Amino acid sequence: MATVSGPADLEQLLATTEPVTGCAWTGLYYVWDLWQWSLGGGYLYGVGRSAFTSWRAGEPNNYGGKENCVAMVGGGLWADRPCSFTSYSVCYQGGEGAADQYFLVAEAKNWTEALTFCREHYTDLTRVRSQSENELVRVTAGGREVWIGLFTEPWKWSDGDVSTFRPWQVGEPNNYGGIESCGAVNLQGSARGSWNDYNCNTTYAFFCYSGKRVVLRVRILMDSEVNPNDPDVKEWLLVQVTRELSRHTELGNTSLRWGQEDNGVVFSKDKEEDGQCHPMGD
Numbered sequence: 001m002a003t004v005s006g007p008a009d010l011e012q013l014l015a016t017t018e019p020v021t022g023c024a025w026t027g028l029y030y031v032w033d034l035w036q037w038s039l040g041g042g043y044l045y046g047v048g049r050s051a052f053t054s055w056r057a058g059e060p061n062n063y064g065g066k067e068n069c070v071a072m073v074g075g076g077l078w079a080d081r082p083c084s085f086t087s088y089s090v091c092y093q094g095g096e097g098a099a100d101q102y103f104l105v106a107e108a109k110n111w112t113e114a115l116t117f118c119r120e121h122y123t124d125l126t127r128v129r130s131q132s133e134n135e136l137v138r139v140t141a142g143g144r145e146v147w148i149g150l151f152t153e154p155w156k157w158s159d160g161d162v163s164t165f166r167p168w169q170v171g172e173p174n175n176y177g178g179i180e181s182c183g184a185v186n187l188q189g190s191a192r193g194s195w196n197d198y199n200c201n202t203t204y205a206f207f208c209y210s211g212k213r214v215v216l217r218v219r220i221l222m223d224s225e226v227n228p229n230d231p232d233v234k235e236w237l238l239v240q241v242t243r244e245l246s247r248h249t250e251l252g253n254t255s256l257r258w259g260q261e262d263n264g265v266v267f268s269k270d271k272e273e274d275g276q277c278h279p280m281g282d
Contacts, residue, residue, distance in 0.1 A: 039124045075138070088145065
């Protein structure tokens, strides 16, 4: 299904819909609870990440369907919050061979503003990978609620594209009734071109796309304890490959995805060199 990477893509979609009214599906869908640190390195439970968490009882709960950022709320416990919520924050300064240092920013900012401030003046919003790090952040916060660098971007593209273009209609997405997990484009009226979330079982017209297909075969050296076919690991690896390619070439509207066998396997152990894996299929 179609990925909409920017205004030009959206205009192209709208130009093909003259006979169609109402809404039409795109390839956008909702998967909540894939938490990751702002510094990068994959998902909370993915490759190279500690499984340490310190959620307060009942959290994360995604109240109202819009709690995609995380704050330390007291006693070293975490809770999910709307990213537009304003709070103090804790930044950290780190580097090779140096102990991490933590800094309280006693100015109310939303999560994105806090992230930008920390990156401009320090290293990043703080990450927390162990109980000892959690305690250091708790002490730095001094009992105040503070942003940490944990967040989720729940809206994904079906083809694996990492575009964050989201021209939502005002008030959307709202996950009305707790069952709206797919994204559609409004095709008529004053809302034409804006997006809304709907129940995936609703029947609408839909957009597909076709394009030039290039097959890349990748060899990856990994720790033997990491399973590259774990869904979180596969997604993390795809993000890293996309970022690396974007450094050397203009990807434009190109999207990447792993080819897989009928059994869902993407990576197999290299027969020639232990510890190396490569994707199967194309």
